Structure formats: C-alpha cells, structure tokens
Amino acid sequence: MTLVYLSRxxxxxxxxxxxxxxxxxxxxxxxxxxxxxxxxxxFKGFPHYSTFGDLEMEANQANLLADLTGWVVKNNAGIFSQxx
Numbered sequence: 001m002t003l004v005y006l007s008r009x010x011x012x013x014x015x016x017x018x019x020x021x022x023x024x025x026x027x028x029x030x031x032x033x034x035x036x037x038x039x040x041x042x043f044k045g046f047p048h049y050s051t052f053g054d055l056e057m058e059a060n061q062a063n064l065l066a067d068l069t070g071w072v073v074k075n076n077a078g079i080f081s082q083x084x
C-alpha cells in the first residue's frame with residue numbers, strides 16, 4: 001500500500017486552467033503560504049479532507065483531489081518507482 005499525503009502544490013495550482021476551480025479551490029488570502037487553505041465554499045479545506053467519520057464527498061471534490069493526486073504521483077514518478 002502506498003499513501004500519499006497531500007498539501008497545497010503550487011506547480012499543480014499553476015497548471016489549473018478552469019478559472020472557476022482556481023477561484024474556489026485556492027485560498028482567497030495568503031495564496032503564497034502553503035499552509036493556507038480555502039476556508040469556505042465548495043472546496044473548503046481542500047486538499048485536507050477528513051478521513052475519519054463521514055467520508056462522503058461531492059463529485060467535484062473527489063475529482064479535484066484525484067487530479068491533484070495523479071499530478072503529484074506523475075511528477076514524482078522517480079521517487080515512487082524506487083519504492084517498488
């Protein structure tokens with residue numbers, strides 16, 4: 001099993017092309033601070049969703065999280081391939 005801990009990833013954020021996603025999935029303030037996350041809206045807390053209790057997500061949240069995860073894995077393929 002491989003676990004990937006996600007946090008804000010500026011390289012991935014820079015490649016987002018949908019302005020609606022950028023507006024909602026990125027924090028309104030302190031965008032240069034990697035610890036700053038959205039505090040409201042449809043992506044509140046992204047990418048730090050709870051893994052305890054209610055694991056239900058909206059489709060747009062799950063899709064954005066999957067996109068981020070895929071980008072992180074592809075852009076760090078060398079590290080992941082060394083693990084296997």
